[in-house]
Amino acid sequence: MFASRLEIIPTQDIVPAVLERVPAGTTITVTCLPQHGVERTMDTASALAGHGFNVVPHLAARSISSRGQLAGILRACGTAGITELFVIGGDKGQSGGPFESSEDLMREIAQLSGKSMKMGVAGYPEGHPSIADGQLMESLRIKQDLATHIVTQMCFSPSTIAEYMAVLRRDGVKLPVWAGVAGAVPRTKLLRLATKIGVGSSLRFITGKGALGMTLLGGTSYQPEQFIADLADLPVPPAGIHLYTFNSLDSLPEAGGLGPIHGTSDGAGAKGGVRSSAVPSP
Numbered sequence: 001m002f003a004s005r006l007e008i009i010p011t012q013d014i015v016p017a018v019l020e021r022v023p024a025g026t027t028i029t030v031t032c033l034p035q036h037g038v039e040r041t042m043d044t045a046s047a048l049a050g051h052g053f054n055v056v057p058h059l060a061a062r063s064i065s066s067r068g069q070l071a072g073i074l075r076a077c078g079t080a081g082i083t084e085l086f087v088i089g090g091d092k093g094q095s096g097g098p099f100e101s102s103e104d105l106m107r108e109i110a111q112l113s114g115k116s117m118k119m120g121v122a123g124y125p126e127g128h129p130s131i132a133d134g135q136l137m138e139s140l141r142i143k144q145d146l147a148t149h150i151v152t153q154m155c156f157s158p159s160t161i162a163e164y165m166a167v168l169r170r171d172g173v174k175l176p177v178w179a180g181v182a183g184a185v186p187r188t189k190l191l192r193l194a195t196k197i198g199v200g201s202s203l204r205f206i207t208g209k210g211a212l213g214m215t216l217l218g219g220t221s222y223q224p225e226q227f228i229a230d231l232a233d234l235p236v237p238p239a240g241i242h243l244y245t246f247n248s249l250d251s252l253p254e255a256g257g258l259g260p261i262h263g264t265s266d267g268a269g270a271k272g273g274v275r276s277s278a279v280p281s282p
């Protein structure tokens, strides 16, 4: 059984939906989209933290307008009891402030927080649409001293995750890897969003695979259970599952490998990054 986390989008109606459907104590990460701005991420994160969730806001470097704004965000984290952030560059074409990349922002956070803030970073098992593989790897090698773990982009292939982890280790990146898995999201929504974030080709590949594709994407929603079970069977499984819910919270996986969305600390914060009792032995 894997340790698990849920990712949500800070839409207006999401806090009551989470309160209704997700047990307090669950780890929830809150995205930071260019059209929303970081305030919405922080407002939602603080509200959920106040209701007893272990919350991880995403901070996009290019969406932060000033060092003062960052200091305010860190103060808000302190007030809400938030001790971990997910730091990315951000999909904004141009930076609106002093930080160009996740690395820039991580250095400033480490300094302002006296290195007490835990930070996750993004990994791309199938590459990134506009950043070369070599540059992504170099960026991870640099960031690993500031980070606690990697969360992968949404992926649909266990062997791709396995190969990605092997390449990371070969190239000297030692951080625990959490596999990004799509939740039970309606198939049309999933196809649209996967295309938008640059992983559409792998999803289209699956949908074009006849019987297997029908199993994976048949019915109205994607079903992640088989993929999660296959990840658990890898010789070296990932440290945990990061479930991209896209706010579809109606059928969170409770069986088939993920285990119940649990209410305890998931262990991603510590170096080593796994809740040993929750992860199958290699």
Ligand SMILES: NC(=O)C1=CN([C@@H]2O[C@H](COP(=O)(O)OP(=O)(O)OC[C@H]3O[C@@H](n4cnc5c(N)ncnc54)[C@H](O)[C@@H]3O)[C@@H](O)[C@H]2O)C=CC1
Residues within 6 Å of the ligand: 031, 032, 033, 058, 060, 087, 088, 089, 090, 091, 092, 100, 101, 102, 103, 122, 123, 130, 131, 132, 135, 136, 139
């Ligand atoms: N909002 C979210 O939750 C997530 C967002 N993303 C998006 O993925 C992208 C990358 O983010 P990070 O992994 O944090 O990378 P990053 O912004 O830290 O960049 C990694 C490396 O690539 C370079 N780089 C960045 N953008 C580039 C570009 N357009 N062309 C060439 N080189 C570039 C940077 O200088 C750095 O060396 C961003 O667009 C980010 O918003 C990825 C995962 C999650």
Ligand SMILES: Nc1nc(=O)c2c([nH]1)NC[C@@H]1CN(c3ccc(C(=O)N[C@@H](CCC(=O)O)C(=O)O)cc3)CN21
Residues within 6 Å of the ligand: 009, 011, 031, 032, 033, 035, 091, 153, 154, 193, 196, 197, 198, 244, 246
């Ligand atoms: N390049 C990239 N950007 C991201 O923001 C991102 C990734 N990759 N990879 C993993 C997750 C997935 N992300 C996403 C992507 C799209 C929506 C989304 O629902 N977009 C809605 C608009 C939501 C709104 O404005 O209220 C859409 O309809 O496109 C949410 C999270 C965030 N993360």
